[in-house]
Amino acid sequence: MPIKTKVKFGQNFLINKEIAEKIVDSCNFTKDDNVVEIGPGEGVLTNLIVNKVKTLTIIEIDPFYLSYVEGKLYSNKKIADELKNKSNLKFINIDALKFDFTEYSKGIDSKIRLISNLPYEISSPIMEKFNKEKDAFKDFTLMFQKEFAGRLLAKSDESARSAFSVIVEANFETELLFDVFKENFYPMPKVDSSVMRMTPLDLNKFKDLKYSEDIKWAASSPYFSYLVHQLFKLRRKKLKNSIYASFQGIPPDVKAKMYEDSNIDLNKRPQSLTLEEFIKIAIKYRDYLGLE
Numbered sequence: 001m002p003i004k005t006k007v008k009f010g011q012n013f014l015i016n017k018e019i020a021e022k023i024v025d026s027c028n029f030t031k032d033d034n035v036v037e038i039g040p041g042e043g044v045l046t047n048l049i050v051n052k053v054k055t056l057t058i059i060e061i062d063p064f065y066l067s068y069v070e071g072k073l074y075s076n077k078k079i080a081d082e083l084k085n086k087s088n089l090k091f092i093n094i095d096a097l098k099f100d101f102t103e104y105s106k107g108i109d110s111k112i113r114l115i116s117n118l119p120y121e122i123s124s125p126i127m128e129k130f131n132k133e134k135d136a137f138k139d140f141t142l143m144f145q146k147e148f149a150g151r152l153l154a155k156s157d158e159s160a161r162s163a164f165s166v167i168v169e170a171n172f173e174t175e176l177l178f179d180v181f182k183e184n185f186y187p188m189p190k191v192d193s194s195v196m197r198m199t200p201l202d203l204n205k206f207k208d209l210k211y212s213e214d215i216k217w218a219a220s221s222p223y224f225s226y227l228v229h230q231l232f233k234l235r236r237k238k239l240k241n242s243i244y245a246s247f248q249g250i251p252p253d254v255k256a257k258m259y260e261d262s263n264i265d266l267n268k269r270p271q272s273l274t275l276e277e278f279i280k281i282a283i284k285y286r287d288y289l290g291l292e
């Protein structure tokens with residue numbers, strides 16, 4: 001049982017070892033991997049990772065648990081023996097939202113494999129940060145609250161589809177690995193969790209070079225993000241009733257024609273649009289307005 005937990009740091013610890021093993025096994029870590037774990041808590045995942053990888057860097061905001069996990073790893077004789085004379089294990093007491101993953105990745109000359117059972121409080125800002133710094137990462141294995149993961153993973157036509165899902169889809173491949181019931185944590189949170197894998201989108205996979213360029217633009221454009229958010233502001237309305245509410249600089253009939261030319265049915269609602277359709281419209285707006 002955890003010694004003491006702080007609500008403000010989202011300290012709901014995983015107490016089911018089999019699930020911890022399932023999460024770490026899903027990563028297929030090798031001795032070539034440079035892994036960063038955010039928020040080890042009592043080290044239920046850390047213990048299973050440390051001897052499998054080339055380097056492991058542990059980022060924890062709570063100095064108590066950072067020292068706790070350090071003590072725990074070195075008190076395990078097998079782990080301590082392996083770690084002797086190696087500098088492959090680092091403990092950093094910092095807020096993950098302030099950690100510079102890009103610098104870190106440059107420093108080790110390698111992409112990071114990130115693993116974390118994330119505290120709920122930082123789910124949204126850390127996703128924004130991962131998005132901005134995605135080039136520093138090989139992949140992410142993340143546990144979120146189930147509802148948050150659902151929004152993140154939602155594809156077109158799914159009810160949880162939101163502006164957030166579209167932006168994520170423009171940047172990452174995502175996959176739901178499995179759900180974890182709330183009874184597997186202490187203290188028990190109010191809701192269940194989901195474990196998912198996220199990999200920065202490989203633009204080379206698109207045979208269509210033009211689409212690959214377009215998606216690259218959309219992924220990094222604040223303008224694309226703005227447009228998607230605008231469209232979702234009136235998510236319950238059909239496009240024919242909502243597209244006029246924003247971008248007043250474009251005459252209504254010009255806007256309607258842009259959707260028509262893109263083969264997008266104005267009777268649809270925003271959650272039914274595919275990423276490709278959002279990109280098509282964004283590019284038409286961009287070109288009409290002469291934006292970058």
Ligand code: SAM
Pocket residue numbers: 009010011012013014015038039040041042043044045059060061062065094095096097116117118119120122
């Ligand atoms: N990995 C452990 C597990 O699965 O049982 C602990 C997970 S617990 C949900 C979240 C952990 O993240 C806690 O150890 C907490 O102290 C740490 N944490 C909370 N906010 C953080 C932040 N901003 N930066 C780094 N660590 C944070």
